[in-house]
Amino acid sequence: MSKMYAMVGEFASPEELMNAAIAVREKGYRKVEAYSPIPIEGLADVLDFDDPRLPWSVFIMGVLGCATGFGLETWTATMNYPWNVGGKPYFSWPNFIPVAYELTILFSAFTAGLGMLILNGLPRLHHPIFNTPRFERASSDLFFLAIEAKDGLFDREETAQMLQDLGAQLVSEVEK
Amino acid sequence: MSNSLPDSSGSNHLVDPAVAGMMEGEHTYESITEKLTSIVLRQDRHGLPWWIMIGIGFVLYNVLFSVILKLLFTGIGMFGNNEPVGWGWPIINFVWWIGIGHAGTLISAFLLLMRQNWRNAINRFAEAMTIFAVVCAGIYPLLHTGRPWCAYWLFPYPNILAMWPQWRSPLLWDVFAVSTYASVSVLFWFIGLIPDFASLRDRSENILAKKTFACLCLGWRGSAEHWRRYEVASLILAGISTPLVLSVHSIISFDFSVGIVPGWHTTISPPYFVAGAVYAGFAMVIMLAVPLRKWYHLEEYITQKHMDWMAKLMLTTGLIVFYGYLMELFYSYLSGDPYEIAMMHFRQFGPYGWAYWLLICCNGVTPQLLWIPRIRRSNSALFIISVVVSIGMWLERYVIVVVSLTRDYLPSSWGYFTNTMWDALMYLGTMGQFIFLFFMFVRVMPMINVFEMRELLHKFHHGHGAHTEDATHAVEAAE
Structure with a gap:
């Protein structure tokens, strides 16, 4: 049993997956994950997924990018290497805006992109869910709902039966 | 136009008017995936047109390398740039690209921010176009510095000087602006490709292709959690890229407006530069879309x-x-400034008057003509108009x-600009680079966003918001 990762049900459409996810959550399962070839609106909410870290880190890094740009410009232009250019004041801040602006964008964009990957645990070489039969079609036209063996309510027969009753075309035990 | 609905699910057949006309024919998730990934996975889908384009691209790309090689040995004196026109073709072509x-x-x-779903079919190859155009653009200022091997001096780094x-x-x-633009564009493009690389990983039979795509998709599994963060990241990236794109061309217009030269100072410059950029860009998207949809x-x-x-x-831009x-x-005539x-x-009646009037004709x-629906429906007419717009x-x-630089304030700094053969060859060369890179991309990566097309099909079934309601109910029920 310890080798077991999850009981995985295969569904034919996003609606069935959605309904199954709702039903499974109502039954009280907590360690549930759904896999789909398309983003399904609301599915993550059904699974009680809520992670505000990504938008916040983007915001913080954006502020940091702006501070880096403006700070670097101010420090170099007024303290480290003051240099008279066209009689302008050393601290000619309107001229510093474009670079600070671009660095804000650079920092926040890369935080959004890379942060998404890191929080998603990617890159990752392997994951037990890939042992599921026909999972190669999860990137095309099949929808999967996995109930992990770690879940308190998990019971081999009962969980399988429940997935069957929810309309799964195929229910498989997936090993680690 | 038939918007036939597939029957893979028992859902109500409601077509959102916002998605009507965005896809034709009968589709399932599987058929969309199959058709769009097969362009990459089945080599026989690339026929003679691909070889012709890649051939042209290859030859011209080599022209570019030859010009660059010569440039490194002789310096930028081989271009037409000289006093008073120090910018010439390299900067013209940079801004154009x-x-x-x-x-x-x-x-x-x-x-994406405006929820225009029709972009799903064209965004991938348009993003690729962006990246390759930026590559072509970046070469010019780099070489125009004269000593490109010192280009890193442009970046702030602590140095012994x-x-x-x-x-x-x-x-x-x-x-x-340009380096941020290039890196954010590549990032946005790559993030968009990840789920499609996963599809390619799952569908390729060739072991090498499978391994390559498996590495490129970074282990994407398409879980609900993945998708949620993915969508959040995409929206944020879109929200960041929009002001970015506006800032890049505004800053390019500052290149001009900070120089004290007549004709470069109208306050309308930044928005008009941005509109011009988008205008030329749409012309290029049409020029690529017309042959692509036909050949493939x-x-x-x-x-x-x-x-x-x-x-x-x-037309709008x-x-x-x-x-x-x-x-x-x-602005010029109202300014009362004799130099303006x-x-x-x-500009209108001088020796470059031909260029001005040709530009008015082209742009x-x-x-x-695009006001006429019949012309908008004709692909060859669209293609020709796009070529004309690009020239314009x-x-x-x-x-x-050229005009402003050859007529500065003092008659002593007036001049006449002529380009050299090398200017023209280098311009042709960057076109070759663009064609070569673009058609290589078409061969190895899906040129239409596969998962977003599946998503579009999903929206065909529903219209918007159906799931959100379900989800809200579920969340309420759970609480």
Whole structure:
């Protein structure tokens, strides 16, 4: 049993997956994950997924990018290497805006992109869910709902039966 | 136009008017995936047209390398740039190429924010177009510095000279704007490709291809958690890229406006530069879409409706640009500044008058044909108009750069600019680079966003919001 990762049900459409996810959550399962070839609106909410870290880190890094740009410009232009250019004041801040602006964008964009990957645990070489039969079609036209063996309510027969009753075309035990 | 609905699910067959016409024919998730990934996985889908394009691209790309090689040995004196026109073709072509890129970002970012689902079919190759256009653009200022091997001096880094960049120069702003633009575009493009790489991983039979795509998709599994973060990240990236794209061309217009030269000071410059960039970009998207949909039989995905909408956007931005031309005239004559007035007169009736009037014909007059629905529906007409617009946008930069620089304040600094053969060869060379890179991309990566097309099909079944309601109910029930 310890080798077991999850009981995985295969569904034919996003609606069935959605309904199954709702039903499974109502039954009280907590360690549930759904896999789909398309983003399904609301599915993550059904699974009680809520992670505000990504938008916040983007915001913080954006502020940091702006501070880096403006700070670097101010420090170099007024303290480290003051240099008279066209009689302008050393601290000619309107001229510093474009670079600070671009660095804000650079920092926040890369935080959004890379942060998404890191929080998603990617890159990752392997994951037990890939042992599921026909999972190669999860990137095309099949929808999967996995109930992990770690879940308190998990019971081999009962969980399988429940997935069957929810309309799964195929229910498989997936090993680690 | 038939918007047939597939019958893979028992859902109510409700078609959202916002998605009507965005896809034609009968589709399932599987058929979409199969058709779009097969362009990459089945080599026989690339016929003679691909070989012809890659051949042209390859030859011209080598021309580019030869010109660069010669340039490294002789210096930029081989170009037509000389006093008083120190900018010449390298800067004209730089602005032209980078402008072309802007439509790609606009399609992928701005239209995403506006929830324009029709962008799903065209955003991928438009983003690729952006990246390759930026590559072509970046070469010019790099080589125009004269000593490209010292290009890293442009970046702020602690060095033994204890020197820092000159922060008050728009040319430095350009370095930051263009490098940020290039890296964010690549990032956005790659993030968009991840789920499609996963599809390719799952479908490829060739072991090498499978392993390559498996590495590229970074282990994407498509879980609900993945998708949620993915969508959040995409929206944020779109929200960041939109002001980015506006800032890049605004900063390019600052390159001009900070220089004390007549004709470069109208306050309308930044928005009119941005509109011009998007205008040229849409022309390039149409020029790519017309042959691609024909050669790869993608008419079901890139429908006539797409072509129509792109043509309308091209017309809209064209009108903004035309308004910019009129405002420039108005500004000059109203300014009362004799140098401004003289420059504007010279622009129209001087030795470069032909370029100005040709530009008005190409950019102002020709696109007015797009008001006629029959022309918007004809692909060959769209293609020709797009070529004309591209020429017009090149001429616009030519007029801006050359005319103002050859008629400065003092007659002693007046001159006449002629380009050399090398200018032309290098321009052709960058076109070759663009064609070569683009058609290589078409062969190895899905040129239409596969998962977003599946998502579009999903929306066909529903219309928006159906799931949100379900989810809200579920969350309420759970609480």
